[in-house]
Amino acid sequence: MNVLMINGSPRAKGNTTRALAEMESVFAAEGIEVESVRVGSAAVRGCVACGKCAEAGKCVFDDVVNELAVKFEAADGLVVASPVYYGSANATVVAVLDRLFYSSHFDKTMKVGAAVSVARRGGLTATWDELNKYFGISGMPIASGQYWNGAHGRLPGEAEQDGEGMQQMRTLARNMAFLMKAIALAKDQYGLPERETGIFTNFVR
Numbered sequence: 001m002n003v004l005m006i007n008g009s010p011r012a013k014g015n016t017t018r019a020l021a022e023m024e025s026v027f028a029a030e031g032i033e034v035e036s037v038r039v040g041s042a043a044v045r046g047c048v049a050c051g052k053c054a055e056a057g058k059c060v061f062d063d064v065v066n067e068l069a070v071k072f073e074a075a076d077g078l079v080v081a082s083p084v085y086y087g088s089a090n091a092t093v094v095a096v097l098d099r100l101f102y103s104s105h106f107d108k109t110m111k112v113g114a115a116v117s118v119a120r121r122g123g124l125t126a127t128w129d130e131l132n133k134y135f136g137i138s139g140m141p142i143a144s145g146q147y148w149n150g151a152h153g154r155l156p157g158e159a160e161q162d163g164e165g166m167q168q169m170r171t172l173a174r175n176m177a178f179l180m181k182a183i184a185l186a187k188d189q190y191g192l193p194e195r196e197t198g199i200f201t202n203f204v205r
């Protein structure tokens, strides 16, 4: 059983990294493998809507997004964490997620998703909502915790002093581990839910 973590922070020892470390300690205790990829300093461009991924099954820009797609396909769960920039997820992680979810065509159904946001003061829940959107459109159950998973801190590592935030991370990881294990059992017994051929309308035709 394994989890992929996408860390949107450009700061290697920043608060997002600290929040994810708290989750990682729980996953280690639960025997769940973790691979964490920090994308915040990568030169990643946004989706250009070329549509080439529809045939290729991967993005035309062959960068970290295509590497993440391979790891995501093999994972049972995905944690996406972002520092809050101007009340939303930072631009790099949004570029990564838009292209990752749009260009990859493997079945994401029942892979468990969890979102984490980190801020000095404001915009945590807006960012958390934004990140959860990717899971909600992909058949991915969303793990929840004891609050809207977030931590406060400004200077690198300061989030460690947010006792409640750190507890939220541990609770979230425990709940996510439980959900992944429960889904693995259910998949064995019942298989994945039936999927209809998609109906795709845009309200004008």
Ligand SMILES: Cc1cc2nc3c(=O)[nH]c(=O)nc-3n(C[C@H](O)[C@H](O)[C@H](O)COP(=O)(O)O)c2cc1C
Pocket: 009, 010, 011, 013, 014, 015, 016, 017, 083, 084, 085, 086, 087, 088, 118, 119, 120, 121, 122, 123, 152, 153, 154, 155, 156, 157
């Ligand atoms: C461009 C920029 C915009 C920011 N906007 C916000 C904001 O809207 N709300 C907030 O509370 N903090 C904001 N911050 C502060 C960061 O969210 C905060 O320092 C956080 O700990 C950074 O996480 P990191 O250490 O993982 O990079 C901003 C920081 C930067 C660099």
